[in-house]
Amino acid sequence: MTRRFDRIFAFRPVDTLFFRSGRPFNQSDPGAAEAESLFPPNPPTLVGAVRNALAQALEGPRGGRWSETTAGLLNGGHLRFGAPFLVLNGERLYPAPAALLRLEDENLARARPGAVIETDLGPTCLPELPEKSKMLTDAWLTAGGMIRFLAGQVPAEGDLRLTACLWKSEPRIGIGRDVATRRVEEGALYAPVHIRPAEGLEICVRVQATDPRVAERLAGLDGLPGTVALGGEHRAAGLRDLAPDGITEATEPPGAGAVVVATGPVIAKPAMLTPGRALGRSGGRIRMVCARKPGMIGGWDDQGRRPHPMRPVLPAGTTWFLDGATGTPGPLGPRHRWGFGDCLSGILHDDKAS
Incomplete structure (x- = not known):
């Protein structure tokens, strides 16, 4: 019997998160050096994070491009992603x-x-x-x-x-540094506004495989990465997956x-x-x-x-x-x-x- 792949991927932030909007973030533009974070993030952010997590489970931790086989599984239109949603202590919002x-x-x-x-x-x-x-x-x-x-x-x-009660905005100050000299570049001062989610808040997305062969391959995966990079500045988030009936x-x-x-x-x-x-x-x-x-x-x-x-x-x-x-x-x-x-x-x- 062919197995189905229908899971909810839940990301629990380790610290603050930062999700860019379409607004420019250029120091040279007046008023553009400060950027507020979107929350919840838009779908492409979580789609990318889930696909990277699945790629690591398929190939193991590695840098660079995915293999052609993995790219075919994850890029070939065989997956259906739901809209991002929030879960607080097991309760969907x-x-x-x-x-x-x-x-x-x-x-x-x-x-x-x-x-x-x-x-x-x-x-x-x-x-x-x-x-x-x-x-x-x-x-x-x-x-x-x-x-x-x-x-x-x-x-x-x-x-x-x-x-x-779900999250707080947390202003940060950042600098632009010359890689060669390790000195701060002139005028390169930035003010991103991070998001600090409440304890127990998770960002979730439902993922379904629409191709039976892809579902069979993904359903047999073991060992999703426990921590992944999520959003801007590669902030860390814990990752777990659960069955859809686990959330009302x-x-x-x-x-x-x-x-x-x-x-x-x-x-x-x-x-x-x-x-x-x-x-x-x-x-x-x-x-x-x-x-x-x-x-x-x-x-x-x-x-x-x-x-x-x-x-x-x-x-x-x-x-x-x-x-x-x-x-x-x-x-x-x-x-x-x-x-x-x-x-x-x-x-x-x-x-x-x-």
Whole structure:
């Protein structure tokens, strides 16, 4: 019987971490010598770390390029990577949907599609918002909280995990040094801002082999490296792998499709933000979108020794409200085999709760 390869790789930081964004980090550019770290990291960072760990398990610790056999296994499109996600002491966390609001009295509420009105953008569906409410940007949801949101309910306060309790920003000062003289280069002073995760916080990614031959080869691996380099400055992180059923996931309710929440970054396309356009394969058409500020994502090609081109991305938590959906849309946008476009679907409201 052919074995399957479906594992979660969990990275637990040894110290601080640093994940670059697409912003320049050049001392000569005014204001560009300070760089804040992204967190959680974008998919290419974890994809590269997992593939390097698998390569070490296949070939043993070594420098330089992978062998042709290993490159064929890991570069041939035989693996499917999920979006990065956080786990705190065994509990999976989800980015708060952009349609989840904080009221003035600190209670939670949901944005809902309002009536279509004429605006400078044309006929547009604007959200119905409670007075003195704002988008929830400083918290994450537990699996139970996400299940409640997808079921059309408002999560409870106990379903939240505040960002401030998950990690802290830690400014550092760095210098540029001449390799030959070992002296500091003139003006080469940098201020990266590292991330110090809370005790028990892990950065995870699910990896599946889609080719039976590759699955058979990887399922027989023994001896993943216990510590790997992760992110910028080759910071150290412990590595373990576990079965997917070892972590409780949010599930979609019956009849899901009217509300879609991105659980990871989505490579942006204009049609994804255009009312009336179809989203995914559900047959649903966009009525309204709640989204935080888009970003730009690049990355580094270790084998090609060159940067990936920059692309605009919609952040995790982006929420779509659809009309006429007959099912879930599936992964959104391109590169969904490489950690982009993961989403969950739900219903607009729970009639029993209202």
